[in-house]
Amino acid sequence: xxxxxxxxxxxxxxxxxxxxxxxxxxxxxxxxxxxxxxxxxxxxxxxxxxxxxxxxxxxxxxxxxxxxxxxxxxxxxxxx
Numbered sequence: 001x002x003x004x005x006x007x008x009x010x011x012x013x014x015x016x017x018x019x020x021x022x023x024x025x026x027x028x029x030x031x032x033x034x035x036x037x038x039x040x041x042x043x044x045x046x047x048x049x050x051x052x053x054x055x056x057x058x059x060x061x062x063x064x065x066x067x068x069x070x071x072x073x074x075x076x077x078x079x080x
Contacts, residue, residue, distance in 0.1 A: 009077045
C-alpha cells in the first residue's frame with residue numbers, strides 16, 4: 001500500500017500597486033478583494049476577506065437547503 005501526501009489547496013493572490021497603496025484579490029474566489037496602504041496590510045486584509053467570503057457563501061448555501069433532504073460529506077481537493 002502506498003501513502004499519498006496531500007498538499008493544501010493553493011490559491012493565487014494578486015497585489016496591484018496603486019497610488020497610495022495596494023489593491024489585492026484572489027483570482028479563484030470572486031468577491032475576495034480588498035486593499036491596504038502597504039503590501040503587508042493588503043496581505044493581512046486579504047486573509048480576513050477570504051474568510052468572510054467563505055463564511056458568507058456557507059450561510060447562503062445553508063439558507064438554500066433549509067427543509068430539503070441533503071447529503072453532506074467531506075470534499076477534499078487534491079492538488080499535485
